[in-house]
Amino acid sequence: MREGDVRTDRARRTFVALWTAVLLLKLVLATQLPLFVDEAFYWQEGQHPGWAYSDLPGLTAWLIRLGVELAGNSEFGVRLPFLLIAAALPWWMVKLVAREFDERHAWLAGSATVLLPLAGTLGLLALPDVPMALATLLCIDAGARLLRKVEYDATLLLALGLAIGALSHYRFIAVVGVGIVALLCLPDGRRALRDPRVWIAIAFGAAAWAPLLAWNLDNAEAGLRFQLVDRHPWSLHPEGLLFLPTQFMLVTPLLFVALMWAAWRSRRDEHPAARLFALLGGLVVLGFFALGFFADTERVSFHWPLPGYLALLPLLPALLDAWPRWLRRATWALAALGLGVLCAYYMAVSVPAVRAQSAALKWYPSNFAGWTVLADAVEEMRAGMPADTRVVADNFKIGAELGFSLGDPRIAVLDHPLNRAHGRAPQLQLWGLQTRGRDEWGDAPVLLVVGASDVQYRQLLRRYHALCERVGPLPPPRVLNIDHGAQRFLLFALEGAGRGPDRPCATPALAWIDAPVAGAAVRRPFEVRGWAFKDGVGLERVEVTLDGEVVAEAEYGHSASGVADYWEISNDPEHPNVGFRATVDDAIPARPGLYWLGLRLHGRDGSVEQWHEQPVTIR
Template identity: 50%
Template sequence: MDGGIPSGSVRVKPVALWLLLSLAKLWLAARLPAFGDEAFYIQEGRRLAWAYSDLPGLTAWLTRLGQEIFGQGLFAARLPFFLLGALLPWQLWRISARWFGPEVADRAALLAMLMPLGGLMGVLALPDVPLLVAGLLCVDGLAAMMAGRRGAGATALAAGLVLGALAHYRFAAFLAAGLAGLLLAPAGRRLLREPRLWLALAAGALAWWPLLRWNLDHAGAGLGFQFVDRHPWTWHAEGLVWPLIQAVLLTPLLFAALLGTLVEAWRRRREGAAWPFLFGAGAMATLGWFLLGFFADSDRVSFHWPLAGWLLACCAAPVLLWRWRRPWRRLCLGMAAAGSLALLAYLAVLADPDGRRALAGSPAYADNFSGWSEVAEATRRRLQAMPTGTRLVADNFMLGAQLSLALGRDDVLVLEHPLNAKHGRAPQLRHWGLLAEHRPGGSVLVVLEDTARPGKHRLRAYRALCEWAGSLDSPEVLNVDHGRKRFLLFALPAPERGGCVLPAMADLESPRPGQQLESAFEVAGWAIKPGAGVARVEVLLDGEPVAEAIYGHARPDVLDYWGLLRDGADTGVGLRARVEAGNRSGAAWLSLRVHGRDGSVEELPAMPVRFAR
């Protein structure tokens, strides 16, 4: 044992923190809306298979297991992940105790729980939870084997390898990290002559077969997405912000302590088995992602990928951290605790509809948690007014999965959408027969997530929908959280009816978002409604009409931008208005309401402004 901790130190007991954290995580799991990807994993769980286009089968199986044991619903689907997440600190405790003794292990578990991302693992039904459990189980097995417990260690290693292969493609990086640690440690190299190690590796290798078989049957679609399509594989500078992002997520002093632990592991790499293994595996699982970040996907969330490496570093971090001067050590632990509390508070805000709405004007708005219950309720209400047997078609895979979860139906079709390919879900939808390449017959309700596309691509999307549907009437508009999430509901008419009326589009060019206004101010912008035309435009403050815009100013530049400028076209799409806001002060939301010549009324997304006090 090599604790490196003064004998007079106070031993920290992590059990109380674990209990409090577990209660908080249970509350969040019961209250948070479904995260975008969660709904799709639950949808996969209703169609059990060995593997899917985006992942191996384990995540889907766990969501199904939760619902089979604990009842239907999102909370039940999350419970297996909560239970696995609750194991993580004790897995670290076991590894750390084996290498450095129980006192260091107590503090290692404490650090893991104070780490904002590590402590809150298990709130959501995401594959990272079983992935981390599998990775730590492998480390525990290897540590036991290097300590001489070959049989028990090989069993744990085999179990971890199988779980990891069934959890995520990214487990391949865990294998590379484990191999680096094994080769750096003399005791690890000696294990290469141990038959039980190779038996465990063989069991782990067999667990990849379902995923490989799926790829063989689908022209390598999953492998192509995970390792080719989603990555540019050219150098880009976004990797330079990786240390800053990690320092913020871990909190700065804990980030420094964990990096210092890797440096300490390098310095003591010739001592025993723990230090060289920790350096090899920990550095590969953290700094390896840093190097990869200069070449790999920077469009999707990847800040959590090094978490396994940071958790592994926690096993030895107390050896270094408890040498710090007491004020610095307390500051480090305090900052980590504050970071975890801040993340808990943020998630608590997201669990409340009013909280999500309050964040609508800020970068902290969580798009993937927002709007789903509102659009499900609007869809349910609209379907009740339509003929029995109406087919439901969603704009993209995420909306389709959310509607499927909320409405309890497995027949939600999904349109072709860039998000389907971007997230690797298009092959799976096609395999299920849920990709709506052609309009189904009879009555159809199409739900479009308008804000899932950049504004510059929306007119093209409307035209594609018109071509798919054959005809369109003006939609029912649902603005959630001041329009940060916006949905359009189209009840399609009979196929033989021709012509399309597209949704209204508008922009306020003045004032701009966040601008401070006086009680009287000028509004300028434009509005169009292809297929019907604009009758009039109202200016709204906090959803209430405050002015009628003068509509009809010539704006050929607007029509030219949208490809609508033709010989003889009416270019009078500009608008102006003077608004008298009275005694308003503080924050407000400014928007437009467009009245079409077909009688439609569509409110556009609002933007935040402020009034001088």
């Protein structure tokens, strides 16, 4: 066997081994990883079939509905179609590169598609990026074919890719725009665009946007306004510079440099397809880099340039061949390490004990955490309430996640800033699931589920007062502190409009530990200082806990004059005497190590609320 054939065979076997290993790992992870909140809402959309929705075109919801019909209402069922699509992408890349370049480079490009962290983890979550990646690859393939010769199979492939992209996400319009610009920049591309068959394919792809445009016309352009106006500041901000280090790490450093270098080197390549890939990929990545200086910084956007990287991957093998052997190996090794780190993150998210240990960290995965525990608590409380009790969620996240866990896609949701911030409020209104509160419920019993950790802490008291206005006096809540309170839910059993209408609005308690600060190292005895209050009724006493066990009774009632000034609307009758102090002494049998320090707050209305915990190290 010739040396070239040996290298090709080695590249093929490496690709097959990598593809198989990563697919098996993703299949296992997909069964263990809790649903991300967006996945849960897309599941809810799939249970309400429509051509389009307030946040997305219809394809993601349709795929999820197909998955749960085939594999059951489970995390795996939700993700199955996306796993299959993601598994097909590296093989399509192999086919594309083999036709345009050579077989060995094709297997190497396929391996790069598996190892590129943003592409290799596709399918683990049921998100629109998966069908959009497929659409991008189909359009790239069709564009390369059209540069050779305009034939029916190429135009059909282009039409299919454009249609899938249009049904996937608003963001695909960037791929369409850049694709047309890239074709116009190439003589063979301009020739292809003069053929009516290409424009028929483009018209077919444009028609696929019709359901989304029709939805927007029927709903005051709510989706377009959210995607293009409301969610973006459209003013220059320096956070756009974070694009480079973020992509540098997510793509992995050497692979990112290689892809950008390949784009630059191939911009004037003699091979028309190579120039097309360079233009497509380079313009998409640069375009999203520029957009980052004006666009939304509140939500995750690191995955937006993925279509650009997919376009550049066919150019990678030829570039790496020109690099020294040690640098090639380092590039592949770092890419594999990056993929491994992302998979390890998803593994950690899947393990409750590991998740709990990350409760005080910035990367705590709140959108994955606690939903099964919450669903069990809701079932338990509902079992002790009247048979006609309805469940009402505080926001769309809780409504969708509870809906999935309980098999009920029609859980009503209160108006909430999160619903509007994520573009879900119009859809909830269309489904008739956004409720005004007690005015709509009458005397019916309601189990209200509130996400205390879904609101910025400084806005939490206002949210509680708004709840009182909507639902009436709040009874003592059942508090669910998941992962030491990093994810915190309050469950209120509301018995009916006629029960105690003259009671004051007794909000859930608010508190703060001033000392020791989170993460501090202390020696026994140590002092715990802070403040706590409960609007409407006040607090009777405060207890200090370590790992959930009471270790001290606090002296409650110390002056804390700045608290009422900060909260402004607080009406706790004890203000300004809402401070507390306690001493955790040597008698507490605590060995040196990490502990979780918390508070148990006893209200004058008989409520007992466990405050969220913070880590301290006892020396």
